[in-house]
Amino acid sequence: MYWVIGILSFIGLIIVLIMLSTVRISIIYIHDQNRDECKIRLHLLRGMFHYSWDIPFNEMKMEDDGLHLKYQTDMEVGEQDHEKEREAVFRAESILQRAQETKELIDSVYQMHRIIRRFLNRVRIEEFEWYSSLGTGDASSTGIFSGMLWTIKGSVVGLVSHLMKMLNPPKIEIQPSFQMPIVQTHFQCIISFRAGQAMLAAYQIAKNWKGRKQHVRTSNPGLDANGNGKY
Secondary structure, three states: OHHHHHHHHHHHHHHHHHHHOEEEEEEEEEEEOOEEEEEEEEEEOOOOEEEEEEEEHHHOEEEOOEEEEEEEEEEEEOOEEEEEEEEEEEOHHHHHHHHHHHHHHHHHOOOHHHHHHHHHOOOEEEEEEEEEEEEEOOHHHHHHHHHHHHHHHHHHHHHHHHHOEEOOOOEEEEEEOOOOEEEEEEEEEEEEEEHHHHHHHHHHHHHHHHHHHHHHHHOOOOOOOOOOOOO
16 A cells, blocks of 8 residues: 555655646747748746747648648657657638637637636746837838837737736837838747646636536526526
């Protein structure tokens, strides 16, 4: 019995460590003339586990069966490194099907928006940088588009800071180019949250989804969440 208790205690300790560990996600997007790529890095257990996606959007190809996108994945666990090249195929019908499934999930989960909002309030933004260079070759239109871009960036920052905790002031810059046409963007964002918080949100979604299915089958559909129906 002692070895069984020891194994269960060890597994429980690992689960607790994972739940208390911080998940850090770094997102970098670069658009510069012919270069258009996104890099996503995920770090867990104080850097013991790394997973990354390198996605070159400028290498997407449209073929008969859909849109093909090749990307690199890299997983590091301790000192072991596993790098692979993968390919994703996006078909119009599959995208529509996924969108419909997502809508059905949102509609079927009671208080879905509140669960997501509660989780986002616990997400921390450690770094937010967004630098752009914009020019059309004409001074007047460059000024107009630069003003529109300032408005868009300001709205994005306002929304993000409202939903999440921004630990440091965002760094935003727009460099207008009045002499030559150019569009360049460098975006970088680092977010972090506890793994246990994400697991709790996933559990609440699963719990409320199952309860909603039971409610649809057994209770009065005219009752709302504050009524006497049972989920």
